[in-house]
Every structure is written in C-alpha cells, then in structure tokens.
Amino acid sequence: MDFIWLIVATAVAVTLSIIFYTLKLGIGPVPTAQPVRHGVAALLDSAPGLDRKPETVLELGSGWGGMLLWLACRYPQACIIGYERSLIPWFVTLLRIRFSRLSHRVRVERKDFMQAKLPAAGLIYCYLYRDGMRQLADKFEKAPATDSWLISSTFALPGFTPAAEQRCGDLYRTPVYAYRLAS
Numbered sequence: 001m002d003f004i005w006l007i008v009a010t011a012v013a014v015t016l017s018i019i020f021y022t023l024k025l026g027i028g029p030v031p032t033a034q035p036v037r038h039g040v041a042a043l044l045d046s047a048p049g050l051d052r053k054p055e056t057v058l059e060l061g062s063g064w065g066g067m068l069l070w071l072a073c074r075y076p077q078a079c080i081i082g083y084e085r086s087l088i089p090w091f092v093t094l095l096r097i098r099f100s101r102l103s104h105r106v107r108v109e110r111k112d113f114m115q116a117k118l119p120a121a122g123l124i125y126c127y128l129y130r131d132g133m134r135q136l137a138d139k140f141e142k143a144p145a146t147d148s149w150l151i152s153s154t155f156a157l158p159g160f161t162p163a164a165e166q167r168c169g170d171l172y173r174t175p176v177y178a179y180r181l182a183s
C-alpha cells in the first residue's frame, strides 16, 4: 500500500513540475513530430550555403531529448548541446544521453537559453512559440551570432528574413525556416 502511495505521489509531483514549467516558460515539452523531422532534414539538405559539417550544434529548449539525439546522429562529428529549463524533461534527457553512449559529445544544460551566453555554433535548432521567437530575435539583435544557421520549426524569427523555408508533410503543413545569422 505504501508503495502504491509512493508511485501516486511521484506521478503527481512529476505532473505538477511539468505544469509549473509549462506555465513559467510559456510552452510545454512537446516534441518535434516525425513528419516535421523529415521537413527539417529536407531543409538541412537543401538550404543553399548551409554548413553541412558544423562543429557545434545547439538546441534551444531540448524537451525530452529526442531531437537532440536525432541531431547527434545526423552530425556524428559535432558537439551537441541542449538547453532545457524544465526539470523532468531535462532529467529524462540526461538519462537518455547517458544510456545512448553519446555522452562524450552530447550534453544538456539546465539553463534558460535566453539568459545564457551561447557558445559559437554552426547550427542552432529550436521549436518554440511566438513570444519566445520574439525574445530570441531580441537576443540575436543585441548579440548577433557569428556565422551560424538557425533552423526554427513552426514559428518565424521576427525581423529576420529566412534564407530557405520548407513545408512539412504533416496535417498542418508545418513550416520550418532556415536563417543565416551573421554579425
């Protein structure tokens, strides 16, 4: 009986934590859907001038870590860094990295990427929300990323013109944008 209560209490705490961070950050840990991943892959293959071998890849808001590991498989030579504030998704990602045998070049930081000083990266991926993209645009305007590409799923980066765009094969024909960020 005590064991059942322990499970119930854990499930409640996990749910409350996810709700808390969803409200605080303005978005929940919704993963990039499979058809959108295909769209991202098509864009990465086709965007003219996009560096095919970035040394560092960032994911801003890495959720449960699925896309982070996908990026790690796609760029086997790169160092992959995810940023995730929400406690439970961050912890799950930590475990996924540990058990993926990719921990020598993939890591997840429990930081607010809006506040963090981001390292130089050839490629940045994000799937955020409208207001988050506005804040990100402010961040890039104040401290422009040098020689970097931003791939954004679903939402455009206000004030920036995409170098390429892809419509995905899902029900919503989700757009994915590629931006060249250079100071």
Ligand SMILES: C[S@@+](CC[C@H](N)C(=O)[O-])C[C@H]1O[C@@H](n2cnc3c(N)ncnc32)[C@H](O)[C@@H]1O
Pocket (backbone or CB within 6 Å): 021, 025, 027, 028, 029, 030, 031, 032, 059, 060, 061, 062, 063, 064, 065, 066, 067, 083, 084, 085, 086, 089, 111, 112, 113, 114, 126, 127, 128, 132
């Ligand atoms: C829609 S999910 C996308 C998850 C993952 N990128 C994917 O595509 O599968 C957005 C994630 O960004 C995280 N997030 C939002 N704002 C953040 C911030 N300022 N710092 C760190 N993480 C943030 C949220 O907690 C959430 O997990």
